[in-house]
Amino acid sequence: MLIDGHNHIGADLFFYLNGFYPYAQDLPALVTEGRRHGVDRWIVFPMVATAWFELAAMRQGQLRPGGPEKIPYAFENERMLREVYELFPDLGRFTLPFAMLDPMREPAAQAARLRELHHEFPFYGLKIQATMIQADAGALLGAGRCFLELAEELNLPILMHSSVVATDPWSEAGLLLRIVAATPRVRFCLAHSCRFDRVYLDQIASLPNAWFDCSAHRIHCQGATRELGFVAAPARRFAADYRDPNAVLHALAEAYPTKLIWGSDTPFQSYVARENGAVMSLRSTYEEEIACLQSVPAPLRTQISHENTLAFLQVKSPAGILHS
Structure with missing residues (x-):
């Protein structure tokens, strides 16, 4: 069974309003394209921008409170879960939804809503992309500790966007690894191969509760x-x-x-945007990401696209991840 461990569905208003690509993907598009190339299951979570931010400010490239929603990601998580469980249950049954969270803003209200959602719509993990929303992931060891407690209580792993850029204090991989080391009873996966940082990858290898995924692999190679x-x-x-x-x-x-978990990051296997007066174009396709995986010898391919993913999810058999 081939499991894609990193996929977004929904719409990202910040990307759309500011001319960035990609900005949307729906569940039928993901499953239809993935099936064409042999994918069997998908870990899915919402896009990154949240309607907690003021829309007019987002149109100007700024993130400010005052949007139509009072709790970060409350709308986006429920919208995605209804798409999976109610709108397209025939397709959604092949997915493993993760709920998105903001580690810094309104943590208690978010955690309360996540508990409510989990009772209504099962989800299998938590996802944090702190860079795009400019939220300090380190808040997980302070005001946002309730999310770590929730993860331990419900046995949910946490998938975190990682960065090695000096100007990104929100998701710096060294910071994330300190959180991992301080929380041994929660499982974590750091996305994007820690941007190929060998020191951080070796640290992940030394931690029993840590994995990394290779999402958006080809454009990182670019x-x-x-x-x-x-x-x-x-x-x-x-x-x-x-x-x-x-x-x-x-x-x-x-x-x-x-330790390696294969994931495509679809639709973010590409990134195209106008930056500083020029177009930044890093392009790949879902087909190319899957072909890259298929080039890996079969035993290793099974390990990184199946066995390691099940270990991260703490699921023993493929049947355990086909929800009704």
Whole structure:
């Protein structure tokens, strides 16, 4: 069984209003395209921008409170879960929904709403993308500790966006790993291969409650070949030939066979936007991401797209992830 461990569904108003791509994906599109290329199950969660932010400010590229929703992600999580369980149950039964959260803003209200949702619509984990919403992930060890308590109570793993950019204090991978080390009874996955930072990947390998996913793998390889700032500096970069994304994925799987989880990040396997007067274009396709996985030898491919994902979810058999 091939499980895609990192997918967004819904609409991202911040990306749409500011001319960034991608900005939307619905459940039928995800499942239809994935099935064409042999994917069996999908971990899904909402897009990142939340209607808790004021819409007029988002149109100006700013994030300010005052939007139509009073609790961050309350609307987006329920909207996604209704799409999975009510609008398209025939497709939704092949997904494992994760709920999105803001680690810093209105934590008690968010946690209360998540408990209510979990009773009505089962979800299988929590997702944090702190960079785009400029929220300090470190709040999980302070005011946002209620989310760690919720994860432990409901046995939910946490998938976290990670960064190695000096100008990103919100999701810096070293900070995230301190949270992981301080919370041994909760399972964590750091996204995007920690931007190929070998030091952080080795730390994940040493922690029993930590994994990493390779989401948006091919455009991160493009970033390495172009020496773009969002990937690890050469001195800390995992040694591989980044001109060949297939070879990089194979090398990561061999180096971290029980820690790597395959995920596409669809639709964010591409990123296209106008920045500083020029167009930044990093493009891949779902088909190409899956082809990259298929290039990995079969035993390792099964490990990273099935066995490791089940270990992270703490599910023993494929039948355990087909909800009704």
